[in-house]
Amino acid sequence: MGTKEPTTRRRMRADARRNYERLLAAAATAFTEHGTDASLEEIARRAGVANGTLYGHFPTRQALLEALLGDRMHALAGTGEELLGHPSPFDALAAWARAAVAHTTLYRGLSASLMRAVEDESSELHAACQEVLAAGERLVVRARAAGELREDATAPDLYALVNAVAWAGEQSSPAQGERLLAFTLDGLRKPPG
Template sequence: MRKMRADARRNYERLLTEAESAFRTYGTDASLEDIARRAGVAIGTLYAHFPTRQALLESLLRERNDVVVAKADELLGELPADEALAAWARSVTAHTAAFRGLATSLMSSFDDESSPLYGACQAMTAAGERLVAGAREAGAIRPDASASDLFALIAAAAWVRETVSDEQAERLLTFMLDGLRRTATSPAW
């Protein structure tokens, strides 16, 4: 990749800053024209850096996605498999709830190889599969539970965080995680 000119780098950084602000305020459907205007550039400059909304999201989330993926292995090394799975699910839920609509964007990118978010989704899938496999091998979760199930629950939990209080969202996430447990009489996470 070619090194950016100083003015192009400033535009890129301003666009990311304004996109973060707009996505936090208005969700992932925020106006790209408004983002460009607030960054002080033409819409063509935004599209030159980020050809699609998904490309803008990928650039904005790249570092955070890497942190979430790395956290899976960190947790597996520190906690019992079921606790690592629950802690990571909570972390990914918070990450996915950063912007209203992000869960939908990520879920639609899991199988879409043309999406700029596809690579990040594949890395998260691999991390989730390691955690689910560890918990399954430990006998802590249902034998039929899959990483796909986990991500569907995480997406639902992220959506719930957009609509209810933090306390209720956490309680509902705990209910969902309890549903993955091998037995109904298992202790809470």
């Protein structure tokens, strides 16, 4: 769980920091149980704070998700960077896609939030989504240059497909999601000759 403290000119008071941490813990539990559409009022109640306290720390649902997921999204981007050294560019891309699906299925409904945020510059999740997309872009370019990936495949395509696979896995089963990811990766591979 991420615990990125909001950017402020001064550090939070101890009680504000405790409320912030309780809200993150309550949100993680609520999102795990009910998905990203879980009631924010219920999250505040579980944390033992007023709604105003929740909105004071997290003015939007996306801000709350960014606080929860920011560190994980940076780690996913970092995984992409590490995989640039993998001997097989396509296998590196496939490993990153699997890691991205695992990340995206953390909470039911997360894939839809991430797809909206990648395009919405006003979303608190936008910068983290763009960082993940940039890592995917480097892997796509490398696999394409090695002749292992279709010439017309792009990082935004891969990002959309990963989120679609995650959504489909939520709707049916993780096994179905894995099967769809295998089909997706096969479809992205450049045919021999």
